[in-house]
Amino acid sequence: MIGTRADSADGREALDTLCRIYRSPVTAYLRAHGYSPSDAEDMTQAFFEQLLLRRMHAAADPERGRFRAFLLTALKRFLVNQHEREQACKRGGGLRMVALEPEPEPDLADGRTPSPEEAFERDYALTVIARALARLRDEAVHAGKADLFDQVSAFLLEPPDASEYTALAEKLDLRRNTLAVAIHRLRNRLRDMVRFELSETVDGPDGLDAEMAALRKALAVRRAQPRYAYDSTG
Known part of the structure; x- marks a missing residue:
């Protein structure tokens, strides 16, 4: 967890693990800024190398650490520094890296193009x-x-309608009520797993509740599409 002291071996290992897990949101943020896939990957690698080598997590408050917020703040600072270096290089006659691909297509339920922050939060x-x-x-x-899990996993994110319950129950040779109970239990267990994953990135119950709220908010922007529908309240 981010709350682990920076000068401990456990702290360095924990941060390294979290950086590997949450690499994708960083790349999504950079892509939303207009960087090409290859440039975004290169910058993601450079960002995490800097994060780990300089142990930037030492600046985080160990009593109030939330890895998601910390990571986004560090990423924004990284981009500011990157821009300053590019501008200095430009003034010195050097070449500036430019994103050659177009901006992402409108991606949100309301047709808007997601901001870098929205892309980061959703991917996270x-x-x-x-x-x-x-x-x-x-x-x-x-x-x-x-x-059984593979057959019902899609329904853990988006509850099936009555006809889907009936069809799947027949396919699995289960009573409809038995299947409904099984899905309900798995959805509750999924909620527990989500809380466990988030608990690895915070330093207490208040932080966990805040991260659950942030997760619900991030997923809500795509709730119109089944892939992103998830009710963390079970």
Whole structure:
């Protein structure tokens, strides 16, 4: 967790792990700024190298650490410094890196193009959901229920309608009510997994509640599309 002291081996290892997990939101932020995929990947690598080598997490308040907010703040500072270096290079006659690809197409439910912050928050939330789903599937595999999980996993993010329940129950040779209970339990367990994932990035219950609220907000902008529908309240 970010709250671990920077000068400890555990702290360095924890930050390294979180950086590897949440690499995708950083790249999404840079892409939303207009950088090409290859430039965004290069800059993401440079950002995390700087983050780890300079141990920028030492500046974070260990009592109020939230990795999501810390990461976004550090990324914004990185871009400011990058821009200043590019401007200095330009004034000195050097070449400035330019994003050659067009800006992303409108991507939100209301047709707007997402801001870099919105792209970061959404990708961060989806990363949390993906890891929670992976943990939940591991549990299903260990319980000998991998096939059932694979059949119903889509309904953990978007509740099925009545006809879908009936069709899937027939396919699995289960009573409709039995299937409904199984899905309900898995959705509750998914919520627990999401909270566990977020608990690894904060330093207390208040921080966890704040991160859950941020996750719901980030996913709400795409709630009109099933892939992003998730009710973290279960």
